[in-house]
Amino acid sequence: MLWFSLLVLIPLVAVIITASSGGWSAFADQLTNEQTASAILLTIRAAIVVTLINVVIGTVIAWVLVRDKFWGKGLLEVIIDIPFALPTIVAGLVLLSLYGAESPLGLHWANTSTSVYLALAFVTLPFVVRMVQPVLEELDADVEEAAASLGASRFTTFWRIILPSLTPAIAAGAALSFARGMGEYGSLVLLSGNLPFKSEVASVRILSAIENDNPEGAAAIAAMLLAVSLAVIVVLDLVQRRMVRRG
Amino acid sequence: MAETRRAPRTPLTYVLRVIVIGYLGLLVAWPVVLVAWNAFHVPDVGFTTEAFTEIFNDPQMMHAIQLTCVAAVVATLINLLFGVTISLLLVRTEFPGKRLLSAMIDLPLSVSPIVVGLALVLVYGGRDGWFGPTLESAGIQIIFSTPGIIMATAFVSLPLVIREVIPVLEEIGTEQEQAAASLGAGSWQIFWRITLPGIKWAVIYGVVLTLARSLGEFGAVKVVSGNVLGQTRTATLAVEEKYLNFDQQGAYAVAFLLASVSVICILIVFVLRARGARVR
Numbered sequence: 001m002l003w004f005s006l007l008v009l010i011p012l013v014a015v016i017i018t019a020s021s022g023g024w025s026a027f028a029d030q031l032t033n034e035q036t037a038s039a040i041l042l043t044i045r046a047a048i049v050v051t052l053i054n055v056v057i058g059t060v061i062a063w064v065l066v067r068d069k070f071w072g073k074g075l076l077e078v079i080i081d082i083p084f085a086l087p088t089i090v091a092g093l094v095l096l097s098l099y100g101a102e103s104p105l106g107l108h109w110a111n112t113s114t115s116v117y118l119a120l121a122f123v124t125l126p127f128v129v130r131m132v133q134p135v136l137e138e139l140d141a142d143v144e145e146a147a148a149s150l151g152a153s154r155f156t157t158f159w160r161i162i163l164p165s166l167t168p169a170i171a172a173g174a175a176l177s178f179a180r181g182m183g184e185y186g187s188l189v190l191l192s193g194n195l196p197f198k199s200e201v202a203s204v205r206i207l208s209a210i211e212n213d214n215p216e217g218a219a220a221i222a223a224m225l226l227a228v229s230l231a232v233i234v235v236l237d238l239v240q241r242r243m244v245r246r247g
Numbered sequence: 248m249a250e251t252r253r254a255p256r257t258p259l260t261y262v263l264r265v266i267v268i269g270y271l272g273l274l275v276a277w278p279v280v281l282v283a284w285n286a287f288h289v290p291d292v293g294f295t296t297e298a299f300t301e302i303f304n305d306p307q308m309m310h311a312i313q314l315t316c317v318a319a320v321v322a323t324l325i326n327l328l329f330g331v332t333i334s335l336l337l338v339r340t341e342f343p344g345k346r347l348l349s350a351m352i353d354l355p356l357s358v359s360p361i362v363v364g365l366a367l368v369l370v371y372g373g374r375d376g377w378f379g380p381t382l383e384s385a386g387i388q389i390i391f392s393t394p395g396i397i398m399a400t401a402f403v404s405l406p407l408v409i410r411e412v413i414p415v416l417e418e419i420g421t422e423q424e425q426a427a428a429s430l431g432a433g434s435w436q437i438f439w440r441i442t443l444p445g446i447k448w449a450v451i452y453g454v455v456l457t458l459a460r461s462l463g464e465f466g467a468v469k470v471v472s473g474n475v476l477g478q479t480r481t482a483t484l485a486v487e488e489k490y491l492n493f494d495q496q497g498a499y500a501v502a503f504l505l506a507s508v509s510v511i512c513i514l515i516v517f518v519l520r521a522r523g524a525r526v527r
Contacts, residue, residue: 004329004333007398007405008351008402011366014369014377015366057267060267064267068263074517076267077517078514079276081517082275082279085456085513086463087483087502087505089463089465089483089486090463090505093502094278094279094282095278097281097282097499104281154259176357183361185359185360185361186360190491203360203361206359206365207470210365210470219365228357229354229357229359233350234350236350237346237350
């Protein structure tokens with residue numbers, strides 16, 4: 001308990017106190033600084049877009065992993081976990097090798113805002129898949145068969161029967177993926193070039209504020225990211241409770 | 248049972264299959280393979296392991312790798328002890344604030360690593376942190392030193408053991424423990440003989456995941472370490488530095504080493520999980 005306080009709680013409280021040390025107006029000033037505001041907006045936009053992509057493609061991937069059966073499926077299972085396990089800086093380097101200046105595909109996305117979306121899509125890939133997959137595995141096939149025997153089309157079955165039971169898992173995965181996207185740093189360092197107004201994200205702004213000896217500014221942005229993380233934790237807690245009640 | 252669940256194959260099945268393979272291939276598989284290729288292949292020279300020989304002969308690189316390993320192992324041990332204790336506390340006892348604590352445990356997973364670094368600097372920074380100056384006058388330096396790196400690493404990988412152990416503890420219940428207690432076993436004996444063997448596999452998954460996460464931590468470590476060459480530079484920081492200094496070959500080589508360790512960790516978990524599923 002003491003260790004948890006020393007390591008996690010007290011430092012996080014310190015961030016909030018430092019952020020509020022100058023009062024509300026100083027806090028707002030730090031966030032509305034033109035360069036900071038643009039970085040925050042890009043981060044939010046990218047996190048939202050990537051989360052939406054993950055909601056769709058993550059559900060599809062989970063579906064294929066659970067319901068389809070083909071040679072090499074085990075390999076896909078391993079590939080999905082790679083973004084979790086790979087050090088973020090290596091993830092950046094990895095993406096740079098295919099989408100950077102020496103791209104064998106001819107795509108030169110390094111140092112553009114596209115690279116931010118790309119990196120976030122990479123690091124947040126597993127969240128929705130790994131939340132949805134176990135739920136889909138547990139799903140009772142009887143209900144689907146009943147729906148089909150009553151004349152429901154496959155689309156109706158999916159929309160009316162399967163999707164509603166997956167929604168909590170998808171929401172939980174989306175929340176985690178959004179939080180991770182908002183705070184991502186490591187994979188962007190090499191890939192995005194951190195150009196102000198173009199490909200600079202919130203975490204990079206925090207780091208440059210620390211390096212410029214502006215702890216209040218750093219803490220202000222950090223407090224905002226922290227608020228997002230807390231909101232996500234609350235969403236997760238509520239969703240988990242709902243899943244437990246149903247189960 | 249598993250077979251009856253599979254829907255009949257329609258064109259849609261194949262379309263989805265192709266979409267999934269294409270997306271994963273372009274986003275993950277192809278880039279990862281390219282890094283491995285780049286680590287060994289130099290344009291105009293062909294295949295060589297020169298970059299690796301260079302790393303192993305560079306005392307500063309070896310120091311960085313050593314530091315990474317030490318920090319990761321210490322952080323993993325701390326999280327192992329802390330994680331098992333907290334899991335037992337959360338599952339086996341009731342206390343006010345339990346729900347809050349169990350929600351807070353997940354926080355490190357959703358906080359940005361840079362925020363983690365900043366938070367630690369604000370409290371333990373030697374110059375104007377809350378506890379930093381006091382500790383420093385006692386001769387303990389945390390930020391810009393190894394303890395800071397260990398703390399940052401322990402912070403980001405904190406929930407991994409707990410998340411694996413808690414569901415298993417909930418599932419095995421307390422019957423056997425109560426039986427042992429009624430037969431006169433002490434609480435230490437119960438833990439060692441009954442509880443620990445029950446959660447053994449969960450603990451092992453947790454440790455492997457923690458180790459993988461710890462070896463690769465970058466953002467939080469970057470903030471707290473100060474990246475002092477030969478002192479507080481870790482392997483992940485070295486990748487960035489080598490790349491920015493146009494030593495791409497070196498960067499790819501270190502990245503390949505780090506990536507191999509993390510892929511091996513996933514494979515270990517994958518094999519253990521498959522085995523666990525068969526046993527059940």
